[in-house]
Amino acid sequence: MTAVLVVEQCLNGLQLGVMLFLMAAGLTLVFGIMNLVNLAHGSLYMVGAYLSVAFLEMSGSFLAAVALALPATLVVGMLVEVVALRSLYERDHLDQVLATFGLILFFNEAVSIVWGRAALFTSVPPALGGFVEILPGIRYPVYRATIILVGLAVALGLALVVSRTRVGMLVRAGASNRTMVAALGVNVRLLYTVVFGVGAALAGLGGLMAGPIYTVQPGMGEEILILVFVVIVIGGIGSIRGAVVGAIVVGMVDTLGRAFLKPMLATVLSPPAADSAGPALASMLIYILMAAVLYFRPQGLFPAVRG
């Protein structure tokens, strides 16, 4: 286990964490202010990935694909909110789970009708190809480094919007008391639709960036969605800060566990035992972490203030 490998895996963990954060931000905001459990958030991630692939093929330009796919995902998100989810805010979580489960089935099938069931592969845009020397002797793919930077920039921007702007104040105020926000003259319905759309666009951004490094296929949203649930449970529902911390922690633990658990076990167990126990344990690591966090803090690390 060399230092280079450790640094590289840490960066990979950070990169996964950043992707998880893009998903978690929308999900936690939507839950925090609208009290809506949206299982279909992963579908929006998938829609973002497919749309960017489609736009890339049409335009041939990565930038154009980004410029088209993000607003398109935003619109898809707002449509979903208006058509299917708006009337579910007052319902109990079970109804929300069921309806958004229905949405997942719909979206997964819809993309497989349009693009087929087979995975699509896209390549890293040429401008972001190659490697960059991050530390002396440590080279890291430019594309993955870009994801980290974009993700951190979005996190920072989102934190600023939520903490400094009027819209951010309304979002926080709505989380604690939506009736009062409405009674003071704010169109809460519209606010919700916009917030939902922005959450969708962030998920779409995640999907868009995921395209070239993971596979684009129906159901890709759910795999990451469940990781995102773990993120949110660890971080505390409704808290942006919790989403950041939870995402980085989960991204790191998962990546490092998969990379190093087996060799570490090999130092104490026999090689065949380590071979079989390593991957099994690595796949369970974040869930064990979640259980541990819950045991000590059932509300997550950063429980959101609610009125």
Add this chain to the structure above:
Amino acid sequence: MASRVRAVTAVAGAAALAAVPVVAAALQEPFYLDLVRRVMIFAIAAVSLDLILGYGGMVSFGHAAYLGIGAYAVAVPALHGVHSGWLQWPLAMGVSALAALVIGAISLRTSGVYFIMITLAFAQMLYYLGISIEAWGGDDGMRLARRSRFGGPVDLADPYVFYYVVLALLLAVLALGHRVIHARFGMVVRAARSNEARARAIGFSPFRYRLAAFVMAGAVCGLAGALLANQTEYVTPGFMHWTRSGDIMVMVILGGMGTFVGPVAGAVAFLLLENVLSAWTVHWQIILGPLLILVVLYARRGLWGAVSGGSLGRG
């Protein structure tokens, strides 16, 4: 009045299920035998989920985990040459109960949306665990060399015998569930769902009772998993995939939760719908998805609720 309608429908349903093999034999369509057996196995799983979801208000989104555990509890001993159902099936129920005990003890510390996410996450953990265990076939799973062996006339290789075993177990589970839910234990679980603060104020600590119900539901679903392994004669981590948990939950809601016949009716409706729609188009889920949303928006009490006028928490 409503209770009479319910009783009549329930008896008629049981009689219809008992008649299926006869009809299938007469029509020379063994496929129906297979299909209805599968329906009944999922009905057992759905009934077990309804025990905690409908009566206990615990929205467990990881119920397929026990289905998978039960199935592996048949396939893993079989892999090592142990085919006795007397060992496999109690093992399925025991290990499922143990898993439910651990998962429940952690997730019942929370409530609401946390509970949903945590149960989902734990089930998904077991799914990935299944994938990562190469010795048990990893992603591909295992073929079951032969069905569980019980000796005597109970030979599951005979599709008719297997059918009636499943039917008997379904009826037994329904009967047991009915007793439990109306006994003191069931009253506490239902009361805690109805009004937790009130339940605590009159002196109940809901946690232990909920956990016990959670474990019972896990064990019964583990049994359904053992049956499912025998039904399909192979086992994969896919049994535990979260969409499977979603399917079981849909069956319960579709049929009408908090009732006894509801989950059975839901399993029938769901699997028949799947059968009909998938014969029509491979993209049948594009119809099922919006259908689900419509059910949630406009038919919350489910099929059985609409038929019998039964309502939540009783029946």
Add this chain to the structure above:
Amino acid sequence: MSQVLFGVSLRVGAGQVVTLLGRNGMGKTTTVRAIMGLLPLRAGRIELDGRPLHGLAPHRVARTGLGLVPEGRQVFPNLTVHENLVATAANRRRVGAPWTAEKVFALFPQLAARARAMAATLSGGEQQMVAIGRALMTNPRLLVLDEATEGLAPLVRAEIWACLERLKADGLSILLIDKHVDALTRLADVHYVLEKGRVVWSGPSAELRAREDIQHRYLGV
């Protein structure tokens, strides 16, 4: 949903301070919620300057110029004092000199020092001031206060009354729910007494002061 109000009629003239009086559970808060569009009406009309408000969504009602100071204050606990004031601020009627956070701080000097504090950490009196300031920042024509002095210490209460006096002097119309008859007869012009969802008495302050029987029977004084 059971019926709680039975044919309640009341009017607030421009620049007037009007009160709704009555014991707990007599329908005062329900009346306010109905006016604000937070509860559906079974029958009846609500108008502001002749424009109908009934049937409008709460945010539309508020935008016509109603500023609500709700029962129990309901400040946003996870926002700072300053954020509470500016988050929903608006000048939809384009008044010449709109309310600003500075003006609110001038009205309640003790809030200025706590501008950056989370509203959850304020005392009850300070939270009440935030709630009033927050409503003022929407530049309403009619300020609606539901139990604005409930549970406050006498000195703080006096400060709230004094603030309302000043707002009245500036020409703001005010609809007030409260229990402190003595203070109200000094501040308000007209009173409506509610009993079990009906207006059982209404009249000017001088008359209410004289009618000790009304005060005893319906207000429990």
Add this chain to the structure above:
Amino acid sequence: MADPLLEVRGLRKRFGGLVATDDVDLDAGEGETLAVIGPNGAGKTTLIAQLSGDLRPDAGVIRFAGEDVTRLDAPARSARGLARSFQITSVFRDFPALDNVALAVQAHAGHSFRFWRPAGADRALREPARLVLEQVGLGMRADVVAGVLAHGEQRQLEIAMALATRPRLLLLDEPMAGMGAEESQQMIRLLGTLKRAHTIVLVEHDMDAVFALADRIAVMVYGRVIAVGSPETIRASAEVRRAYLGEAS
């Protein structure tokens, strides 16, 4: 005087900047009815919640029948004989009235890990429940689903559930809230009959009820108990009038 049944010392609870109960001392002697009055927001419901175990105090001690129960949760306190009613009606809405009360009986009849015998045919639960229902005047309504009972009846049902736990102390949080005049009179009569056999801590706004029932009255304002005394002394106290009835001067 013998040791009081309920003894509260230095009870304190804050919510952010709000002091809901501020150094509260209270006693309720065996068989006594103690009324707690005060304006809304004075901290009365918070006090009840701390006495019943639904809220944990920041500081202070609650002793019940000589035992320190400060750290016990609500079910544990219920087991020791502390029963409460809620300000906002809280019943099992989808169960019949009789089942509501039978559940309360069941909660105090040993553990409920009994999986076989139908509770609905269990005379050990149904008989006492029926008696209590009759005691509060709901005997004829036993089979009606609680959610469809009239508001006043639901409040009576709450009392019945509290009684069915065979409590030593009843904590009643505004039992008359939202009642019409006639229903209130009925409730006062009911509480009047209970008063002889039970110790009661009563939070109430209805002064008719308070003066009809209370042996002693505690006045709470801004989280503090500013006066405790007999109804006559409380009625006469200028301080109470000023704080509670709102003369600002």
